[in-house]
Amino acid sequence: TPFFGHRGFLDFRSLYLDEYRDRLFIGGKDTLYSLRLDQIYWPPLPGQKEECFQKGKDPMSECANYIRVLHPFNRTHLLACGTGAFHPVCTFIYVGHRGEHVFSLDSVSVESGRGKCPHEPNRSFASTFIGGELYTGLTADFLGRDSVIFRTMGHRSALRTDMDQRLLNGPKFVAAYLIPDNDDRDNDKVYFFFTEKAAESDGKGRAIFSRVGRICVNDAGGQRVLVNKWSTFNKARLVCSVPGPDGIDTYFDELEDVFLLKTKEGKNPEVYALFSTISNVFQGFAVCVYRMADIWEVFNGPYAHKDGPDHQWAAYEGKVPYPRPGVCPSKTTNQPSRQYGSTKDYPDEVLHFARAHPLMYKPIYSLHRQPVLVKTNLQYRLRQIVVDRVEAEDGKYDVMFIGTDAGTVLKVIALQKGNFVAAEEVILEELQVRVPMFSSRVGVAQVKLHQCETYGTACAECCLARDPYCAWDGISCTRYQPYGKRRFRRQDIRNGNPVHQCLDQNLTVDDFDSAEEKVVYGTEHNSTFLECIPKSPQATVQWFVQRTQDELRDQVKTDERIMKMEQGLLFRRLFRQDAGTYYCKTLEHGFTQTVTKIMLEVIENEQLEQVFQREQEEELPRLPCLVPDPRLPHGQRVWFKDIMHLIGYANLHRVEEYCERVWCSGDRQRRKGKPVKSKNMFDGGKKGRGKQHSERNRMPRQAVAT
Numbered sequence: 001t002p003f004f005g006h007r008g009f010l011d012f013r014s015l016y017l018d019e020y021r022d023r024l025f026i027g028g029k030d031t032l033y034s035l036r037l038d039q040i041y042w043p044p045l046p047g048q049k050e051e052c053f054q055k056g057k058d059p060m061s062e063c064a065n066y067i068r069v070l071h072p073f074n075r076t077h078l079l080a081c082g083t084g085a086f087h088p089v090c091t092f093i094y095v096g097h098r099g100e101h102v103f104s105l106d107s108v109s110v111e112s113g114r115g116k117c118p119h120e121p122n123r124s125f126a127s128t129f130i131g132g133e134l135y136t137g138l139t140a141d142f143l144g145r146d147s148v149i150f151r152t153m154g155h156r157s158a159l160r161t162d163m164d165q166r167l168l169n170g171p172k173f174v175a176a177y178l179i180p181d182n183d184d185r186d187n188d189k190v191y192f193f194f195t196e197k198a199a200e201s202d203g204k205g206r207a208i209f210s211r212v213g214r215i216c217v218n219d220a221g222g223q224r225v226l227v228n229k230w231s232t233f234n235k236a237r238l239v240c241s242v243p244g245p246d247g248i249d250t251y252f253d254e255l256e257d258v259f260l261l262k263t264k265e266g267k268n269p270e271v272y273a274l275f276s277t278i279s280n281v282f283q284g285f286a287v288c289v290y291r292m293a294d295i296w297e298v299f300n301g302p303y304a305h306k307d308g309p310d311h312q313w314a315a316y317e318g319k320v321p322y323p324r325p326g327v328c329p330s331k332t333t334n335q336p337s338r339q340y341g342s343t344k345d346y347p348d349e350v351l352h353f354a355r356a357h358p359l360m361y362k363p364i365y366s367l368h369r370q371p372v373l374v375k376t377n378l379q380y381r382l383r384q385i386v387v388d389r390v391e392a393e394d395g396k397y398d399v400m401f402i403g404t405d406a407g408t409v410l411k412v413i414a415l416q417k418g419n420f421v422a423a424e425e426v427i428l429e430e431l432q433v434r435v436p437m438f439s440s441r442v443g444v445a446q447v448k449l450h451q452c453e454t455y456g457t458a459c460a461e462c463c464l465a466r467d468p469y470c471a472w473d474g475i476s477c478t479r480y481q482p483y484g485k486r487r488f489r490r491q492d493i494r495n496g497n498p499v500h501q502c503l504d505q506n507l508t509v510d511d512f513d514s515a516e517e518k519v520v521y522g523t524e525h526n527s528t529f530l531e532c533i534p535k536s537p538q539a540t541v542q543w544f545v546q547r548t549q550d551e552l553r554d555q556v557k558t559d560e561r562i563m564k565m566e567q568g569l570l571f572r573r574l575f576r577q578d579a580g581t582y583y584c585k586t587l588e589h590g591f592t593q594t595v596t597k598i599m600l601e602v603i604e605n606e607q608l609e610q611v612f613q614r615e616q617e618e619e620l621p622r623l624p625c626l627v628p629d630p631r632l633p634h635g636q637r638v639w640f641k642d643i644m645h646l647i648g649y650a651n652l653h654r655v656e657e658y659c660e661r662v663w664c665s666g667d668r669q670r671r672k673g674k675p676v677k678s679k680n681m682f683d684g685g686k687k688g689r690g691k692q693h694s695e696r697n698r699m700p701r702q703a704v705a706t
């Protein structure tokens with residue numbers, strides 16, 4: 001169940017999942033929540049709302065305290081910062097020790113949040129809290145001009161990036177993470193992921209590039225140069241592109257979200273990045289994966305250099321001063337001969353060079369130099385990504401959970417077949433989180449990582465689902481445990497081939513009623529089409545019919561009049577004895593499945609004539625003008641005439657007329673102000689226990705979507 005907050009609109013901004021305390025902390029508009037417990041009301045300070053309003057900001061949407069920073073501070077307190085009606089504020093929230101149920105704001109501890117939290121509720125922002133210090137990437141001033149990476153709090157003096165477009169050029173910050181190089185803590189670095197205006201594109205069309213920038217945790221700034229400024233800041237371009245056949249790549253330059261997939265050993269995490277591109281001709285999203293080794297290589301490589309405004313960007317080939325700019329002070333730099341124990345000891349020459357060469361020359365390419373997932377021309381936008389590495393029978397799989405702005409979460413695996421061949425993406429589930437109405441700030445919902453039981457009741461169904469979380473245990477489709485006691489586990493993620501896995505199992509689910517039922521109306525002596533699109537192009541289709549309750553199901557005999565088409569069953573001329581329930585079954589890898597169940601009702605000629613005659617009368621039959629279209633996302637409908645048009649119905653004009661006069665009678669009556677009876681046929685008679693999306697949002701578990 002989604003959580004919308006006490007006002008029914010959360011206006012979500014930040015979140016911290018506290019596994020130690022088993023609580024979820026959420027920052028919204030003027031409110032902090034501790035899920036399953038209480039909420040803290042934290043409005044702007046007295047007078048701030050009025051001041052914000054007087055400065056010309058919107059009192060409803062901007063002059064409130066949007067809590068955008070939520071980090072664990074110590075064993076008993078959280079650090080929380082909010083926009084404070086364009087007057088950023090920070091405070092500590094007392095959450096108690098483990099098992100204690102306390103949640104309170106210490107109003108005495110409220111202090112300025114400048115540099116720690118943006119002024120605006122919507123402005124891009126990234127933060128991470130390491131060793132008592134807060135690292136932020138933000139626009140820190142009221143006017144929104146000072147884009148900066150800050151380090152504040154703790155005992156050291158605050159550090160920031162200079163106001164210099166070479167360092168940050170209109171950045172949109174997406175994420176910040178601590179990623180250690182190795183076991184030497186001196187080499188720890190914080191990475192910021194952002195997009196910015198690309199100086200080096202030289203007006204070649206692409207104005208925005210995605211970047212990863214990094215700084216040393218032990219950076220202390222310079223002594224004479226770069227005082228209280230980062231002395232180790234470097235950045236590089238992140239490339240996510242699809243190679244084109246003509247050598248022209250399609251670039252995804254706008255970074256949407258980044259997820260750091262940590263390994264068990266805690267070393268060499270993988271960076272999953274969600275990108276978008278929007279041009280006049282093309283709108284798309286892509287997920288690219290980066291290895292730390294490739295990122296390090298670029299930072300160890302040449303710096304980008306330009307001799308002057310009229311020169312080209314090139315790799316810097318001159319002498320690089322020592323310690324190499326971007327290298328953290330450590331045992332390596334602090335030798336008896338050259339004692340650089342702190343960045344304050346670095347020669348001015350190094351700091352000048354660092355300031356003039358923040359950009360690396362080479363870009364960072366993604367794994368296999370192509371995305372693991374590409375989605376184009378969607379009806380919605382992909383916003384956020386979370387990845388879970390799952391151990392399955394035949395290896396490890398990275399399951400991506402991608403949140404959309406339409407209130408859904410796509411659960412996807414990308415199968416790499418060989419090293420350089422395009423990945424095959426398998427959409428495992430599309431989880432409906434809430435009614436797609438507003439932006440994604442409305443609420444917070446948890447979705448289950450796996451719902452193996454929804455994959456049906458047979459080994460083959462479980463196997464065809466290809467969900468690495470699930471396997472057939474001999475009785476049902478359940479969570480796969482790599483070291484589980486049961487030896488009998490059937491799973492085939494790579495190929496989804498049930499024949500190998502389920503040979504000794506019951507391959508046929510002889511369950512004709514497993515598909516949801518639709519109702520289709522046809523008129524006698526006219527043509528009608530029953531649509532059935534197999535889930536997989538490899539499947540072969542069989543049609544069965546049951547004409548009356550007592551009659552047995554029979555395979556549909558096709559001839560000149562009834563034809564089996566790729567997309568369904570076509571009746572070129574419908575007879576009244578064709579009425580009945582039609583089952584479309586598919587056969588794949590020796591496994592049969594009922595895909596569609598259609599109740600065909602034949603409107604007999606006499607009935608039709610009556611209908612036309614009784615047009616002015618009260619009791620007109622209300623048949624659906626809109627029918628569900630299986631090709632559209634769940635719940636979307638098209639006009640019946642559109643479908644008829646699609647299948648090339650000969651007498652379109654007549655259908656239109658018929659639809660207008662008869663099928664829309666309900667609307668007509670409504671327009672005339674007459675009450676409409678409640679029997680709702682606009683649902684197309686949907687029933688049965690189909691795998692509808694709406695059934696998939698029960699019982700929260702682990703992944704959190706917003």
Ligand SMILES: *[C@@H]1O[C@H](CO)[C@@H](O)[C@H](O)[C@H]1NC(C)=O
Pocket residue numbers: 073074075076077092
């Ligand atoms: C945590 O930090 C808060 C705020 O500085 C302080 O009052 C509290 O004593 C600290 N708690 C622990 C356990 O150190």
Ligand SMILES: *[C@@H]1O[C@H](CO)[C@@H](O)[C@H](O)[C@H]1NC(C)=O
Pocket residue numbers: 058061062122439
């Ligand atoms: C913030 O973004 C939301 C949608 O994402 C939009 O409705 C709202 O108007 C924006 N607020 C401001 C102040 O720009």
Ligand SMILES: *[C@@H]1O[C@H](CO)[C@@H](O)[C@H](O)[C@H]1NC(C)=O
Pocket residue numbers: 506508509510511
């Ligand atoms: C296979 O399933 C069908 C229908 O569910 C059932 O009638 C049949 O007995 C099953 N066969 C075996 C061997 O379990």
Ligand SMILES: CC(=O)N[C@H]1CO[C@H](CO)[C@@H](O)[C@@H]1O
Pocket residue numbers: 523524525526651654655658
């Ligand atoms: C509603 C409709 O289109 N009815 C037509 C069905 O076919 C007969 C004969 O082909 C026509 O006369 C009807 O008008």
